[in-house]
Amino acid sequence: MVVQTHIIKQKYRDSVQLMQAASQASRMEGIEMASVLMGTPQNKPLLEEARLLTSLAQNAGPNDIIIAIKGKSHDEVQNAINFVIELLNKEVVSSIDEATNYRSIEGALTDLPEANLALISVPGMYAAREVNKALDKNLNVLVFSDNVSIEDELRIKTRAHEKNLIIMGPDAGTAIIKGIGLGFANNVKPGPIGLVAASGTGTQEICVLCHKQGIGVTHAIGTGSRDVKDIIGGITMLDGIEALEKDPSIELIILISKPPETKTLTKVLERIKISSKPVIINFLGKKAGYFDHEGKSITVTTLEEAALTAAAYFRKKELKIKQSSTDNIHAILSQMQFQKLKGRYIRGLFAGGTFTYEAAMIISEILPKTHTLWTNVHLEGTHLIPNPRKSQGHTLIDMGDDEFTSGKPHPMIDQFERTKRFLREIRDPEVGIILLDFVLGYGSHPDPISDMKLAFNEWIKIGRPMPIICHVCGTELDPQDYKSSIEQLEQWGVIIMPTNAQMAKLAALFVLKIE
Amino acid sequence: MKSNMNDLLSEGPKVINIGLRSFYEASETQGIKVVHIDWKPPAQGDIETIKLLDRLL
Known part of the structure; x- marks a missing residue:
């Protein structure tokens, strides 16, 4: 086996572009493993673990791209390296019009002064900094990035809440805002349902199943999975319920997350009790308990039940659990x-x-x-x-x-x-x-x-x-x-x-x- | 400029995309207003220098 590395100095490509290049290279003839990463201190241990950290890679800087490939022969490995270099160079010519390609939020706002949302997917260690810049400009934020510290999450959410803005995430994979999918999201018809969700594919499943039941979803607010931990206290979940309650296009709220921690669970349930709109609660299973409240809230245990119960509500205007036939x-x-x-x-x-x-x-x-x-x-x-x-x-x-x-x-x-x-x-x-x-x-x-x-x-x-x-x-x-x-x-x-x-x-x- | 959470829901998203280009493209496909920031790690990616710069600015 041959291991070779190549460094592209002073070039940045986002993680999806780098991973896709690595994935394509690893499918090539004679290649056993391919890694394409920025030379950050966080990434080098990954190469070390894969036994691809050569001295050349060790010396690469955080703004350099490391291409590290293991394969059967020198020629096959070199061929794969050349392929990756070509692919990454090609990515420079993207579909993005240079006129709408900015270096800073200030620059971007000159072109889109009416912007109301920053969609942030930079590496986690830099994300909180970018979120704060967006909050400075009174933008709501969807943080797709993961690996944001819980302390930073609390700080940015508290700050956003004080400014009457919302932070979706960190690690929010999915959101739908006024029928527009952000991150990983399905194209579903808009309608009277709004979701507040600490679950990515859970949100996607409920949105898709509601759509198939003929009932649309207008908003799905992703909270990030740690929002329901007591240290965060459900800041986004509570703000999300409030926002959906105020939105006249929403008639029914679906709440989904793994069971919240004790204090947060109490807060969320108290909020649901005074909600002016009915709420379907899905804490993924029975462990958290049942929180049915005078026909205004109901607890379901599966994603399918949440969608079927929502559809049944719009047919009969009655909140009653609906299960699928077996x-x-x-x-x-x-x-x-x-x-x-x-x-x-x-x-x-x-x-x-x-x-x-x-x-x-x-x-x-x-x-x-x-x-x-x-x-x-x-x-x-x-x-x-x-x-x-x-x-x-x-x-x-x-x-x-x-x-x-x-x-x-x-x-x-x-x-x-x-x-x-x-x-x-x-x-x-x-x-x-x-x-x-x-x-x-x-x-x-x-x-x-x-x-x-x-x-x-x-x-x-x-x-x-x-x-x-x-x-x-x-x-x-x-x-x-x-x-x-x-x-x-x-x-x-x-x-x-x-x-x-x-x-x-x-x-x-x-x-x-x-x- | 003023945008709060309810304006976002009532007007729909007008997006500044910072990070993955694929999200810019997905937003554009859906016909919403979106601009992309060609983001690179600041200060050569050195966290200590970034913290220092943030304190100075």
């Missing part, structure tokens, strides 16, 4: 030929963190205690997997977790890691059923299903009776072609479930049936 699941199970099955374990490879959490919650509730469910999300009733890169027994993995995305693109953007894992799982004789989620929308991979074509073909070629269940979180309005994505999966013989919750229920009942 007829479809039982019809699918009745058609499966269980006698040919060999493997008995569930393997779920998820792109969405909340999808993993929800599926783990549902499966662990259905399966008897004799079954152990291994996962890399922290959830009571499941076991933390010792090595997230290696499945054991029933395993559900959030492949968007830091373990997999440190210096690498998120599986919603790039599925290289997930595809490799999928190929391993379909060859594992212990596997009985595989679960996959596909998240469409702005910011996501342009065609995630075709991207896994070769892997699905391999599954068909192996010919082992091992069902694959997929859930596609997307709408016909999304930039990807939703209809042809579904048709493609059907052609391959994949079982498609309309919601993540139903995918999880089917998998659990499948296991019970083969016992």
Whole structure:
């Protein structure tokens, strides 16, 4: 094996551009590993861990790009390096008109003085500084960046609150404001629903399912997952409820997060009690308890229930839990030929963190205690997997977790890691059923299903009776072609479930049936 | 210039994008007003120098 590094001095490219370059290089002939990173002190340990930190890379500065590649031969590695250099040079000519490409917020405001939102996705260590500059100019802020310290989060949120501005995030992957998707967001029709959410893919699922029920979503305010910790005290969640309450276009509020910490939970519930609009609460499961209040608020446990309950409210003007029928699941199970099955374990490879959490919650509730469910999300009733890169027994993995995305693109953007894992799982004789989620929308991979074509073909070629269940979180309005994505999966013989919750229920009942 | 949280919801987003170019492109595709800042780490990315500069300015 040969390791070579190349430094491009004094050039900055954003993390998505660098990760995509690395990902494309790692797919080239003879290449085992490729990293393309800024030479910051935070990034060098990642190279060291991957044994790619040469002395040349060690000496690179924070404004230099390090290209580090490992491969079979010198020629193949050099070829990949040349490819990356060319790709990064090409990126200079972007679709952005130079006239609207500014160096500072002041400069940008000369062109767009009516701006009301800063969308910040710089590396986390610089994010709070940029947020403060945006607050100086009285801008609301969506902070996509992660790795912002909790102390900085408290400072910027307190400051924004005092100025009657809102901070969505940090680490807010998704938001919809007046029907416009920001970050990772689906294109859904606008309507009388407003969300306040500390969950990215959870928000996407509820928005998509409401859209499919014929009810639109106008706003989805992303709070960032730490907002419901007591140190932050739900500042964005409370401001978000207030803003949705004041907006005359919103008739129903849906609240979603993992269970808030004690003091924050009390504050949020007190706020909901005096809300002038009905609220559907989803704290992802039953652990936090039920908070139904005189027909004005109701607690649901799954994302699907939140959307169905919302749709039912608009039909009957009554807040009552609506669950999906299980007829479809039982019809699918009745058609499966269980006698040919060999493997008995569930393997779920998820792109969405909340999808993993929800599926783990549902499966662990259905399966008897004799079954152990291994996962890399922290959830009571499941076991933390010792090595997230290696499945054991029933395993559900959030492949968007830091373990997999440190210096690498998120599986919603790039599925290289997930595809490799999928190929391993379909060859594992212990596997009985595989679960996959596909998240469409702005910011996501342009065609995630075709991207896994070769892997699905391999599954068909192996010919082992091992069902694959997929859930596609997307709408016909999304930039990807939703209809042809579904048709493609059907052609391959994949079982498609309309919601993540139903995918999880089917998998659990499948296991019970083969016992 | 004055923009509070309720103006944002009633008027819809008019965005200054700082960071990933792909978000600029997604905003532009949806037909909203957006400008992009060609962001680079300040002071060669050195946090101590940045803190010093912030104190001086």
